[in-house]
Amino acid sequence: MSCETDGVHRIARVAGITVWHVCIEVHRNDSHGPCSSLAGPRKVWVAAFFWLVGGWFGLHRLYLGDEAGARGMLLTFGWCFVGWFRDGFRLRALVEAANNKQAGATLTP
Numbered sequence: 001m002s003c004e005t006d007g008v009h010r011i012a013r014v015a016g017i018t019v020w021h022v023c024i025e026v027h028r029n030d031s032h033g034p035c036s037s038l039a040g041p042r043k044v045w046v047a048a049f050f051w052l053v054g055g056w057f058g059l060h061r062l063y064l065g066d067e068a069g070a071r072g073m074l075l076t077f078g079w080c081f082v083g084w085f086r087d088g089f090r091l092r093a094l095v096e097a098a099n100n101k102q103a104g105a106t107l108t109p
Contacts, residue, residue, distance in 0.1 A: 041099045047091055056084045060091070064098040 042064055051060035058073030078084030087094065 041102070042095050044092055044095050047095050051084075051088060051091055055087060056081060060087065060094075064094055065101065066094075066098070 058070030
């Protein structure tokens with residue numbers, strides 16, 4: 001889904017469950033793909049908050065820019081909560097990897 005405006009966009013409604021796409025962009029840069037998340041480095045405390053309140057459906061992975069991982073967690077309820085629990089221990093490494101990926105993406109022309 002492409003984000004032409006900031007905000008919350010409804011993607012689909014399946015079996016009574018509505019899937020929303022949150023699009024917040026500080027800097028618009030199409031070279032990083034649609035809805036490239038928040039500009040600047042990701043913070044562990046924000047990722048931990050998202051993991052705690054919505055980690056079982058991948059909210060923390062969406063914040064870190066891992067859309068495929070977020071979709072997988074959403075469809076499997078956090079891999080039956082095992083993946084959610086595992087991500088709690090790996091959260092610092094996930095944030096570091098997302099920041100390294102973002103730093104590498106901004107260095108390329």
